[in-house]
Amino acid sequence: MSDETNETAPAGPERVIGTPPPVKSGALLASGGSDGEDYQPSTELDERKAKRTERIVALWFLIAFAASVGFMVYFIGWSGRDGGMHGLERARESNFWLGGLMTLSFLGMGVGVTIWVRKLMTSAPIEQARYDLSTDEETRSSLAQDLKQGALDSGLTKRPLLRRTLLLAAAPLGLAPLFLLRDLGPLPEKRLRHTYWAKAVAKAKAAGKPGVRLVVDSGAEASAPLKAADFNTPGGMITVLPEGIYDLGHEALTQIAKAATILINIEPDKIKPIKGQENWTVNGIIAYSKICTHVGCPAALYEQTTHHILCPCHQSTFDATDGAKVIFGPAARPLPQLPLAVDDEGYLVATGDFPEPIGPSYWERG
Amino acid sequence: MADTSLPKAVSGPLNHIDDRLGSSNFLKRNVKKVFPDHWSFLLGEIALYSFIILLLTGVFLTLWFKPSMLEVHYDGSYGPLQGVMMSEAYASSLHISFDVRGGLLMRQIHHWAALLFVASLMAHMLRVFFTGAYRKPREFNWFIGLGLFTLAMVEGLFGYSLPDDLLSGAGLRITQGVLESIPVVGTYGYMFLFGGEFPGQDIIPRMFTLHILLIPGIILALITAHMMIMWHQKHTQMPGTGGTEQKVTGYPFYPVFMAKSGAYFLFTFAVTALLGAFAQINPIWLYGPYDPAAISSGSQPDFYMGILEGSLRLMPPWEITAFGYTLSLSVLIPALVPLGIVFGGAAVWPALERWVTGDHRNHHVNDRPRNAPTRTAAGMAMISFYGLLWLAGANDIISERFHISLFATTWFFRFAIFIGPVLAFIITKRICLGLQRSDAATMAHGYEAGIITMSPEGKFEEVHRAPSAAEVAKITSKEEARPPLPAVDANGVPAKGSKGPVGHLRTRLNMWWNGDSIPVDGDGHPHEHHEQELVEDESRKELTR
Secondary structure, eight states: OOHHHHHHSOSSOSSOTTSOOOOOTTTSSOTTSGGGGGGSOOSOOOHHHHHHHHHHHHHHHHHHHHHHHHHHHHIIIIITGGGSOOSHHHHHHHHHHHHHHHHHHHHHHHHHHHHIIIIIOOOOOEEEEOOOOSOOHHHHHHHHHHHHHHHHHHTTTTOHHHHHHHHHHHHHHHHHHHHHTGGGSOOOTTGGGOOHHHHHHHHHHHTTOSSEEEEEOSHHHHOOBOBGGGSOSTTOEEEEEETTGGGGGGGHHHHHHHHOEEEEEOOGGGOOOOTTOTTSOBTTEEEEESBOTTTOOBOOEEETTTTEEEOTTTOOEEEGGGTTEEEESSOOSOOOEEOEEEOTTSBEEEOSOOSSOOSSOOGGGO | OOOOOOOHHHHHHHHHHHHHHOHHHHHHHHTTOEEOOOGGGHHHHHHHHHHHHHHHHHHHHHTTOOOOOOEEEOOSSOGGGTTOEEEHHHHHHHHHHHHSTTHHHHHHHHHHHHHHHHHHHHHHHHHHHHTTTTSTTOHHHHHHHHHHHHHHHHHHHHHHHTTOBHHHHHHHHHHHHHHHTSTTTHHHHHHHHHTSSSSTTTHHHHHHHIIIIIHHHHHHHHHHHHHHHHHHHOOOBOTTSSOOSSEEEEEEIIIIIHHHHHHHHHHHHHHHHHHHHHSOOOOHHHHOBOOTTOOOTTOOOOGGGHHHHHHHHHOOOOOEEETTEEEOHHHHHHHHHHHHHHHHHHHHHHHHHHHHHOOOSOOOBOOOGGGSHHHHHHHHHHHHHHHHHHHHTTHHHHHHHHTOOHHHHHHHHHHHHHHHHHHHHHHHHHHHHHHHHHHHHHHHHOEEEEEEEEOTTOOEEEEEEOOOHHHHHHHTTOOOOOOOOOSBOTTSSBOTTSSHHHHHHHHHHHHHHHSOOOOOOSOSOOOOOOHHHHHHHHHHHHHHO
16 A cells, blocks of 8 residues: 555655654555555455464354353352342452453454454445435326325315314314323422421410421431430531421321421521521521522531531522521522421420422412 | 355245245345445444343343332341331332342443443434534434434433432432423423422332333334434445445445444443443442432432533522512523523524525535534534533532632633633634645645655755545545525526525625635645745645644
C-alpha cells in the first residue's frame, strides 16, 4: 500500500538517521483507508497458515466449552451448598466464580468467531444497487383509482349518514379507558390538606389531653414518647411521629410519608417566631414538617452552627430559626411548622396539625 | 463450477418450507444482502444485544421477584437485615441476591445491561445525527429511535424502582412530587398512579406489569419495525468506502456479517457478565427497605435520569399562586423544558433541515460531521446542554469531592447551561471549518510527510506526498456548498417560500446553514516547487491556518 505514495516521493534518502521516522503512509490521514484492508476477510488463503489459525479458533472454542463446564461444576458443587449462600461472603465468592466463568465462556466463543471471520472466511466484498424506494407514478395513480373505486363500491362517500353514524358509534370506544380506569385510585378531594397529626390530636383532645405525644421514629417496636427534658441540648435534631401511627397496619407507611416531622433544639433567643405562632415552641424545641416542599424528599440534614435544614435530594435549604424560610434551592415555600406544647407529665405533645398542606405544591393548593 | 447440491439434512427442511411458503425466493434475495462496514455502525447493535440480554435476565428475575408491598419480617440469609420489616418486593430482591444461585449475577447483569442499553442508544443516536443518517428517506427510523429512547428512560426508572429499597423509594417520591406539580390534573394523576396517597400498596405491582409486559412489548415491536425498515432501505454508508447514492458496498450478510454480528453479541454478553461478576451495582442490601422519613445523602438516580435531577436542582424557587390555585413552576419547568428541548429538538430537526436547506433528495451516503458544520455545531450545543444539566445532577458529589461550596456549583450551572451550548456551537463550527481547510490543503498540495530535503543550492523543503486513494475519496465526498435558495424566481418575482416574515427567516437560516464552506479542489498531488508557486503555496497555507 506504500507503492502509491512511493511514486510521488522524491528520490533520495527516505529518512535521515537520528530523526524520527517519517509518518507511515496513511497512518495519520487515512486511518480508514487501505490500511484497514488487513482486517477484512481475504479472498485467498494460505492453507498452511489457515490450518494454524483453525487450530487457534478451535482452542478458543474449547476454552469456552471448558468455562461452561466449569460453571456447571461450580454451580452444583460449591455455589449453594446446603441450599443457600448464607450471607454476603458466600454470595460474593459465588458471584465472582459464576460471573467470571460465564464471561470466559461468551468471550471464548466471541474471540473464536472473530478470528474465524477475519482470517478464514473467503467472502469477497460485493456491491448491490440501491433503488429509488418511491413507487412510479403509474402504480400510484392505479392505487388511487382502486381506493376511490372501493370507496364508491362500498357507498362510503355516497351515504354520509352511514359514515357519520359509524363514527359516532365508534367515538365512545375512545373514551372507554377513561371510565374503565376510573378505579385506579380515589379522587384527591382534601386528602393532601391534612396529615395524621390532625386525627391524632383530635383523638387525644377528645380524651381530655392537651395534644398527642411525639414518638421518636425508630420502628414500630422501639418507638417511645419523648419528654421535653430528654431533648434539651441545643443543636440536636431528631425525627418524630404522632403516637399511635404504627398501629395503623398497612396504612402506617403512607401516613408516615406525610406526618414525618423534624424536631430541632435551638437556643430560644435565636428563634424568630412567625406571627401568631409565638407559643408553638417549647424551650427552643421547634418542629417542622420533614417533607420537603419541593418534591417531597425528607429534608433530613441539619447544620447546627448555621441552623440550616437541607434536603439532600435537590438542596433546598431552610432557615430553622426563621420559620424554615427558603434561603436557597428550588423549594418555593417554607416547611410548615407543627404547634408544640408539654403535657402534665412533661412529654412533648402536638396541639394541632400543620397549619397548611405539607410537601410539594399542587394545583388546588392555593 | 462447484457442486451446488446441499446435504439432505439441509435441503430437506428447506424444500419442505419452500413448498408451503415459497421462502426460497425471499431467502435468495436476502442471504447475500450487503452490509456496509464502519465501527460506528456497531453502536446500535450494542443496544439491540443489550436489549436481548435484558429480556433473558429479566425473565429469570421475574421467577422469584414478588411485586408486592405487603410488609413482612425478613428471615433470609443476609444477616444485618434479619427481623427487619420490609415489603415483599424488597425481601424477594434480597432473596434473589443471596438465596438464589446466580441470582445476584443475573440482577447485576440486568442492571448493567440496562445502563448499557440506554448508553448505546444515546451513542447510536449521536452517530446518526452527526453523520446526517436521519435524512430522507430515513426519518421514520429516526422517530422510532426517539420513541425507543423515551421508553427506555421510563422502563429504566420503573425497573430500578421495583426493589423498593431506600434509594429507589426516594426516586418514586420525586416522581410523585413532579406529578403533583402538573396544573389541573396533577393530583388526579398522582392518586391514579399510586392508587391513593404515596406510597400506598399499588405502585410496585403496577410498575411491575408496565416494566415486564407493556413497555418491553412496545420496545420489542418498535425495534422490529426499526430493523425491518433498515433492512428494506439498506444501510447508509460512510463516505469514501466505495458506496455511492446508487450502490452499496460491503460484505454479504451470510456468512460474514452474520458471523461478525454473532461474535458481537457474544462480546456484549461477555462484557455485561464481566461487569455483573466484578463491578457491584445497586447494592440494595446496603440501602435498607424504603422508609418515607429517611434518606441518604448523595442519592443519585441511574445516569439517564441525571438530566432531570440536575434540572430540578438548578431551578430557582418560582411559584405562582393566584385565584386560589398554585402553579409550581420550580418543578414544572425543570421536569418538562430541558427534555422537551432535547427530544422536541431532535424530533423536528429532520423537517427543519429539509425546510431550511430545501434539500428533498434521498441520502444514502453519510456526511462527514465536518462537512455539515452547522448541524455538527448544533449537535454539540445540544450535548453540552444535556451534559451540563447531567453534571448538575451530581453537584453535591462535585461539591464534596472538590471542596467547592454547594451553592457555588448551583450558581455555576445556572449560568453554564445557557453559556455552554453557545460556546460549544461557536467552537465546534470553527473546528469543523478548520478541518475543512485542512482537507482543502491536503487536496491542494498533499500532506506534509515530515521529511525535509536539502537541494544542491542549500534550500530546505518539506516533502509533500499525495494522500491515498481512499483518503482522496473520503475528502472529495464533500458536497460543495449548495447555491442559496433563490430569493426571486426567473421573472424577478419573489420566489415561493421566500415571501413574508417566514420566508425571510427561511432565507436567513439558509444562508446561515450554507454560509461557511471551504471548497475542496486539486488532486492531492504535490506541486513542482517553482519559486513563485512556493510563495503562493505559503500564502495559501497561511490562509488555512
